[in-house]
Amino acid sequence: MRSISGIWRRSIQARVVTSTIVLSTLVIGLTGWALLRDVASGLADSRRVAAISEARSGFDYAQTQLDAAVETEPATQSQTLTQMVDSLTSSRGAKRTYELVLEGPLSSTDGQVPVRSSAAITPDSLPDDLAKAVKAKPGTYWRYSDLSLLGGSGRDASVVVGSQLRAPGTGDTYALFYLFSMADQQATLDLVRRALLLGGFAMVLMVGGVAWLVSRQVLDPIRMARRIAERYAGGNLEQRMHVSGEDDIARLSTSFNQMAASLQTQIRRLENLSRLQQRFVSDVSHELRTPLTTVQMASAVLYDARDKFDPQTSRSTELLKGELDRFEELLSDLLDLSRFDAGAAKLELDAIDLTQIARDAADDALLSRKGIKVTVIGVETPAVVEADIRRIDRIVRNLLTNAAKYSGSDRVEIEVAQSPECVSLAVRDFGVGLSGDENLRVFDRFWRADPARTQGGTGLGLAIAREDAALHGGTLTAWGRPGEGAEFILTIPKPEGSSKVPAIVSVYA
Numbered sequence: 001m002r003s004i005s006g007i008w009r010r011s012i013q014a015r016v017v018t019s020t021i022v023l024s025t026l027v028i029g030l031t032g033w034a035l036l037r038d039v040a041s042g043l044a045d046s047r048r049v050a051a052i053s054e055a056r057s058g059f060d061y062a063q064t065q066l067d068a069a070v071e072t073e074p075a076t077q078s079q080t081l082t083q084m085v086d087s088l089t090s091s092r093g094a095k096r097t098y099e100l101v102l103e104g105p106l107s108s109t110d111g112q113v114p115v116r117s118s119a120a121i122t123p124d125s126l127p128d129d130l131a132k133a134v135k136a137k138p139g140t141y142w143r144y145s146d147l148s149l150l151g152g153s154g155r156d157a158s159v160v161v162g163s164q165l166r167a168p169g170t171g172d173t174y175a176l177f178y179l180f181s182m183a184d185q186q187a188t189l190d191l192v193r194r195a196l197l198l199g200g201f202a203m204v205l206m207v208g209g210v211a212w213l214v215s216r217q218v219l220d221p222i223r224m225a226r227r228i229a230e231r232y233a234g235g236n237l238e239q240r241m242h243v244s245g246e247d248d249i250a251r252l253s254t255s256f257n258q259m260a261a262s263l264q265t266q267i268r269r270l271e272n273l274s275r276l277q278q279r280f281v282s283d284v285s286h287e288l289r290t291p292l293t294t295v296q297m298a299s300a301v302l303y304d305a306r307d308k309f310d311p312q313t314s315r316s317t318e319l320l321k322g323e324l325d326r327f328e329e330l331l332s333d334l335l336d337l338s339r340f341d342a343g344a345a346k347l348e349l350d351a352i353d354l355t356q357i358a359r360d361a362a363d364d365a366l367l368s369r370k371g372i373k374v375t376v377i378g379v380e381t382p383a384v385v386e387a388d389i390r391r392i393d394r395i396v397r398n399l400l401t402n403a404a405k406y407s408g409s410d411r412v413e414i415e416v417a418q419s420p421e422c423v424s425l426a427v428r429d430f431g432v433g434l435s436g437d438e439n440l441r442v443f444d445r446f447w448r449a450d451p452a453r454t455q456g457g458t459g460l461g462l463a464i465a466r467e468d469a470a471l472h473g474g475t476l477t478a479w480g481r482p483g484e485g486a487e488f489i490l491t492i493p494k495p496e497g498s499s500k501v502p503a504i505v506s507v508y509a
């Protein structure tokens with residue numbers, strides 16, 4: 001049942017074909033029903049007209065016979081009447097299409113009206129209201145009824161025509177009924193019904209088939225467009241739709257192809273631009289390195305001799321040295337990032353224990369210099385991953401340096417945790433923290449929060465750390481709240497682990 005409703009929801013073709021079949025069944029059924037009704041009433045009408053005219057001539061003949069018989073021999077009236085019924089039934093053609101019933105004399109005193117009939121007809125074959133009408137007044141009356149014979153199996157539709165006969169001598173009245181079977185008309189009607197049913201069924205099948213064919217013609221190109229759109233989404237922009245003819249579908253395909261071509265051109269342009277940019281950054285950084293080294297060396301000489309200068313020159317020398325150090329740091333960060341962008345960053349993998357990294361990081365000189373208390377948690381069991389020790393070390397040092405430089409916290413927690421799939425290392429401080437927007441932006445290149453807190457950083461440290469984590473197939477996420485501190489969680493998958501679900505769930509999560 002669920003699969004049927006699934007097909008109904010997903011397949012336009014199934015919906016088109018089903019609704020066409022249902023609607024055409026309805027229309028064909030209604031038309032067939034109306035047609036059958038017309039044919040049935042036409043057949044019944046013509047049979048009734050013929051029956052009434054045949055019965056009228058029969059009544060006239062019977063009346064003439066009765067007139068003659070009663071005049072001559074009233075005593076043998078009963079016998080004459082029986083003979084009349086016999087002669088009426090046998091007189092018309094070889095195959096009789098009617099039965100006769102003669103009731104009377106209607107004024108019979110013993111309450112029991114004698115009945116003569118051409119066959120053993122069941123009493124309910126004669127409609128009561130017709131019998132009453134005939135007995136009440138002279139005239140010809142008719143009704144449709146069902147004719148059945150005693151001992152016979154079925155009931156035939158029939159038309160019953162009745163009239164009064166009057167015996168002139170005695171003044172007795174008789175009721176004569178003709179019961180015409182409509183079995184032939186019924187057979188014709190059955191034939192028409194069967195033909196209509198068969199024709200209707202074939203028609204519904206044909207309409208369903210046509211709907212299937214037409215919907216396929218329209219849907220095939222749409223399905224192809226969907227498949228190609230999926231390939232575009234997967235990054236394969238080379239695919240094109242096949243265009244044939246000049247109809248709407250062909251125009252859709254052409255527009256689709258134009259869209260893909262324009263997308264491809266734009267993407268190529270952007271790719272080239274980005275490649276150029278990367279090259280530019282990398283080239284500039286490289287080119288600046290040599291003069292910077294020379295300037296650095298000259299500044300070192302000046303810096304070493306600063307005691308011999310007057311105080312103003314000496315201060316300038318210190319400032320020069322500080323800014324040149326920052327410049328060198330920026331250049332090396334830029335070169336690192338351009339290597340990531342160019343996909344040239346390589347990993348030198350070793351089995352490393354993150355608990356060891358955490359323990360070593362706790363002895364960080366900057367932290368002790370600033371008097372920050374470091375607590376290491378979860379380092380009892382080794383947490384080994386395949387990683388590039390230089391890069392992991394750089395990430396952890398960066399997080400600790402940031403905590404020391406920006407958070408203003410007097411304590412830092414380093415926590416290592418592991419799951420069967422991965423190992424996480426979190427650095428948590430209890431300082432200024434990060435606001436909702438900052439949580440997302442800390443990893444942006446050149447982004448620095450409040451410039452008052454920046455203390456001369458490049459704003460590239462966390463961007464590089466995240467690239468380093470991604471290079472290991474891991475993640476680096478940040479959580480924080482203003483005034484409550486910040487937590488940075490590095491997660492590295494274990495060699496056999498496929499999932500990157502962090503082993504540490506942030507306290508802010």
Ligand code: ADP
Binds near residue numbers: 442453
């Ligand atoms: P940088 O390389 O200059 O140190 P980062 O990319 O490491 O820059 O950090 C970007 C910015 O994020 C910093 O300028 C600082 O404002 C903010 N930040 C980083 N770590 C913390 C932290 N632990 N607490 C508060 N702010 C932080």
